[in-house]
Amino acid sequence: MTQGILVSSETETGTFELLTKGRELSRNLNCDLSAIIFAKKDTDPSPYFKYGAQKVLTVASEGSLTSENYAQALFKVAQENGPDILLIRSSRLGKEVAGRVAQKLQAGCITDAINVTFRGSELVAERYALGGNTISSETVKSKKKVISIMPGAFETQQAPVEGKSEILDISFAPSRIELLERKSKTGESVNIEVAETLICIGKGLAAEQDLTIVRELCAALKGELGCTRALSSDYHWVAEERMVGISGKKCKPKLNISIGISGQIQHTVGILSSKIIVAINKDKEAPIFKIADYGIVGDLYQIVPKLTQRIKAASR
Amino acid sequence: MKQTVDLQQIRVKRDTREPILEGLPLIFGDMDKNALEEAVRLKEKHSAKVTVLSVGTGKLKEGILEALAMGADEGCIVVDPTCDGSNPALTALTLAEAIHKIGAFDIVLVGEGSADNYSGQIGSRVAEILNLPLVTYVRELAVESDAVVAFRDTEAAIEKVKAKTPLVISVTSEINKPRRAPLTQILRASKKPLSVWTLKDLGISEDAAQSASTLVSVLSNVAPQQERKGIIFEGDPDESVEKLANALRKEGAIS
Numbered sequence: 001m002t003q004g005i006l007v008s009s010e011t012e013t014g015t016f017e018l019l020t021k022g023r024e025l026s027r028n029l030n031c032d033l034s035a036i037i038f039a040k041k042d043t044d045p046s047p048y049f050k051y052g053a054q055k056v057l058t059v060a061s062e063g064s065l066t067s068e069n070y071a072q073a074l075f076k077v078a079q080e081n082g083p084d085i086l087l088i089r090s091s092r093l094g095k096e097v098a099g100r101v102a103q104k105l106q107a108g109c110i111t112d113a114i115n116v117t118f119r120g121s122e123l124v125a126e127r128y129a130l131g132g133n134t135i136s137s138e139t140v141k142s143k144k145k146v147i148s149i150m151p152g153a154f155e156t157q158q159a160p161v162e163g164k165s166e167i168l169d170i171s172f173a174p175s176r177i178e179l180l181e182r183k184s185k186t187g188e189s190v191n192i193e194v195a196e197t198l199i200c201i202g203k204g205l206a207a208e209q210d211l212t213i214v215r216e217l218c219a220a221l222k223g224e225l226g227c228t229r230a231l232s233s234d235y236h237w238v239a240e241e242r243m244v245g246i247s248g249k250k251c252k253p254k255l256n257i258s259i260g261i262s263g264q265i266q267h268t269v270g271i272l273s274s275k276i277i278v279a280i281n282k283d284k285e286a287p288i289f290k291i292a293d294y295g296i297v298g299d300l301y302q303i304v305p306k307l308t309q310r311i312k313a314a315s316r
Numbered sequence: 317m318k319q320t321v322d323l324q325q326i327r328v329k330r331d332t333r334e335p336i337l338e339g340l341p342l343i344f345g346d347m348d349k350n351a352l353e354e355a356v357r358l359k360e361k362h363s364a365k366v367t368v369l370s371v372g373t374g375k376l377k378e379g380i381l382e383a384l385a386m387g388a389d390e391g392c393i394v395v396d397p398t399c400d401g402s403n404p405a406l407t408a409l410t411l412a413e414a415i416h417k418i419g420a421f422d423i424v425l426v427g428e429g430s431a432d433n434y435s436g437q438i439g440s441r442v443a444e445i446l447n448l449p450l451v452t453y454v455r456e457l458a459v460e461s462d463a464v465v466a467f468r469d470t471e472a473a474i475e476k477v478k479a480k481t482p483l484v485i486s487v488t489s490e491i492n493k494p495r496r497a498p499l500t501q502i503l504r505a506s507k508k509p510l511s512v513w514t515l516k517d518l519g520i521s522e523d524a525a526q527s528a529s530t531l532v533s534v535l536s537n538v539a540p541q542q543e544r545k546g547i548i549f550e551g552d553p554d555e556s557v558e559k560l561a562n563a564l565r566k567e568g569a570i571s
Contacts, residue, residue, distance in 0.1 A: 067440075067450070092470050096452050099404070099440025108405065108531030111435045119535065129537055130432050131323035134335050136537040141530055176449035176483075180465070181476035197569075221570065233489050240490070246434055247347075247489060255569040264324060272540065276569050278560065284550070293545040294563055296556045306557040314561065315571055 002084050004032040006077060009089035010065055012037075012047065014151060018087045019051035021116060021154045025085070028118055036077060036168075038065050045165040050158045056165045064182065067093055069172045071100035076170055078105060078144060085123070087116075090148035098148035107144035114150050114250075132246050132269030150250060152193055190224060190241055197223030198253040200244055200271065203230050204260015204281065204300050208237045213304050214259060220311045226251065228267045244270035260300045263288030280304065317348035317370045318401055319379045320432040333538040342375050344383065347427025349494035350487050354457060355425050356387035357492065362459055365389050367418055371399045371410045377512065384505035385497030391510040392418060398515065398525050401432070406528040408441030413518040415446065422481040423464065428453060428488050439486035449483040455490040 005026050007018035015035050026033040034055035035048050045056035059073045070093065078086055078101070086101065088094045090112050102109030113125040114135075122139050125147050129136035140147070192198060199221065201214045211225075218225050227238040229245055244251055245267040252273035259280045261267060268291055271277060279292035280303050289295045296303050321340040328335055344352075355366045368388035370376055373395065380391045394410050401407065415424060424446075429436040443450035455474075456467040459481075468475045469488055497505075515525050547563065549556035564570045 067452070071444075092453055095436050096440055096450075099435075099437035100444050100450075102405070102437070103408070103441040103444035109435075109437055110532060111437060124535060128434075130321075130326060130335055131434075133323060133326045133328070133539060134537045135540050136433075137535045138532050139535060140532050176479055177451060178478040179475060180478055182473050183475075184473045229489070234493075247429070255564070265326075266323070272542075276564070276567055277544065278564070284548075289546070289548055291542055291544055293547065294560055295546075295548040296553075296560055297548060297550040298553050298556060302553045303557060306553055307560065310557050310561045311570060314565070 002029040002031040003081060004034060004083035005029070005085045005087060006034050006036060006074070006083035007053075007087045008036045008070075008074060008094075010038065010070070010091065010093055011089070013156070014089040014091070015048060016051045017151075017154055017156045018089060018149060019048065019053055020157050020159075021149070022087055023052040023159055025116065025123070029085075029123075032083070034083060036073065038070070038073070041167055045163065049163040050160045051156070052159045052161055054161055054163050056163060057168050058165065059168045059170060064179065065093070066175055066177065067096045067100060068175055068177070069170075070097045071104065072172060073168065073170055074101040075104040077168070084144055086144070086146045088146065088148045090150050095148050098146050102146040105142075105144040105146070107142045107146050108140035109146040109148075110138050110140060111148045112150055113147050114153050116147065116149065128246065128269055132265040152250075152252075185241070190239075192224045192226050192242055192244070193249050193251050195224035195251065195253050197221050197255045198226050198244075198251050198271070198274070199223045199257045199259065200226040200228070200261060200267075201231060201238070201259050202228040202261030202267070205231070205237075208235070210301070211237060213301070213308070217257070217304055217308045217311075220308045220315070221255070221257075223253075223255070223257075226270075228261055228264075246270070258288050258292070259304060261288050262286045263291065317344050317352060317368060317383055317427075318407075318430045318432075319344055319370065319372050319376055320401065320430065323431060328539040333541070335537070335539065342379055344379065345427060345431030346494075347429060347431065347487065347489055349386070350489055350491050351425040351427045352383055352386055352388065353492045353494040354487055355423075356495075358423070358457070358459055359387065359389075364422070367392060367421075369411060369414055369418070370394070371396075371401075371407050371414070373397060373400060377510075380510065381502065381505040382497055384508045384510075385501040386495060387501075388508070390508060392513065393510070394513045394515065394518065396515045398529055401430070402534065403529040403532065404435050404437035404441060405531050406525060408438050408445060409524070409528050410515065410518065410520060411438065412442050412445040413520055414513065415442070417513070417518060423459075424448070424482070424484045426484065426486050428486045436486075439484055443484040446484070449479045450486075451477060451479055451483060452486045454485050454487045457485065457487070457491065
């Protein structure tokens with residue numbers, strides 16, 4: 001018997017997404033669905049009822065949420081007769097918390113799940129493994145189960161219920177980490193994960209100033225620019241927010257154009273969910289062509305400006 | 317540090333889509349190397365001792381030489397057939413017991429995630445087991461007398477934090493560029509002290525290992541089905557672009 005499902009995210013939209021999936025799972029398992037939120041005491045729980053939360057637990061909290069407190073709160077609620085299944089948004093914070101709370105509960109944990117389904121009555125989570133080469137289907141065997149779920153893995157849909165709410169007063173131990181300064185990432189605040197058209201550039205680009213020709217294509221297609229790890233982490237030509245791959249963003253645009261990218265799995269895992277993949281590369285043998293719907297074998301410096309021209313001409 | 321097969325070289329069986337792992341070389345992951353590099357840099361600045369700790373199966377004895385050549389002073393490896401790297405709970409338990417056995421330390425540095433499974437559980441679990449402060453996603457690190465000051469990278473912000481040692485730190489790939497082990501050091505590496513332990517040496521009973529390693533069970537692990545069209549244009553650039561644009565328009569992907 002499953003004792004219930006608890007979803008948690010540090011963002012409202014993240015909680016809605018997990019509630020949507022949680023509803024399906026709780027129906028199947030015939031158990032309760034609750035959400036834990038970290039907010040001011042007087043926060044209105046009704047938005048969460050709209051997404052199917054039968055119970056909203058509010059942990060009174062001000063200021064930035066630490067992983068210590070987040071994990072402690074989940075542990076307090078889930079231990080013993082609390083909910084058995086914890087679904088946590090796999091943001092950086094959430095992923096860190098998943099491992100912590102799993103250890104506190106002596107539970108098995110699956111992080112970065114891209115899907116959660118059933119095989120028979122068994123709850124199965126899918127995640128990328130072997131650097132993105134494979135998808136591993138795993139199931140947690142311990143009674144308490146911790147699964148962190150990739151942001152954006154599921155659609156969000158309302159299904160209102162009449163829920164209850166409760167305020168949890170947890171006295172947290174003083175943090176052992178002192179926050180000295182917090183600087184919001186400014187400049188380009190971009191979320192390429194939701195882009196409909198994503199143009200990715202890789203090491204085939206010879207110089208930073210040549211990004212212009214790629215940006216022109218982005219403008220013509222009204223698409224966002226993405227890149228491989230080398231271009232952001234090593235060369236610093238492109239902002240890290242635009243890095244696509246296993247340690248970067250996982251995107252699912254309608255159209256992805258990969259330019260000068262060989263197609264190493266650490267990058268392509270971030271574009272595999274694209275509807276259409278187009279590759280432009282001078283090396284006919286590049287692995288990127290194996291996952292492409294359309295490809296052009298050629299010099300990106302010739303092809304990309306021509307493609308931009310062609311698209312501009314058509315939209316005129 | 318975790319040894320994995322060279323992920324670039326993985327091929328997939330055509331019929332079952334299972335990965336072929338036999339015979340592939342074993343290497344340390346990039347972020348594992350970032351963690352070691354940071355430790356060596358701290359040593360160069362503050363004259364500390366760097367111990368590299370790794371859990372794995374048989375080939376680790378050769379593999380660890382690379383880490384020693386990169387600048388670790390001493391190696392401790394836990395070699396056990398149960399430790400195939402697929403069970404974060406068992407790996408964390410093993411690391412925690414090994415750290416306990418090693419004795420006094422200031423900082424445990426780990427990569428944000430392993431190269432193969434990237435589950436990111438090790439830092440979290442080890443910190444919980446040892447009841448130590450945990451600072452994650454660190455991209456810049458400085459050590460003061462009995463504390464560290466770190467810049468950590470969340471999605472929305474860069475946080476500057478301070479925490480007392482001993483503690484656990486996970487690093488991101490931005491923190492440094494790991495050095496290649498110089499040839500002269502590779503030759504010297506085999507002379508550095510190396511402890512080889514089993515789970516039993518660490519006081520981990522078969523029952524404890526069994527229960528940690530069966531918390532999660534892998535039902536299948538296969539390459540995703542890719543149904544892509546694979547239409548490739550070659551030759552005259554103008555023609556190729558024209559054909560591509562027409563195809564994309566038909567798909568409704570461009571106007």
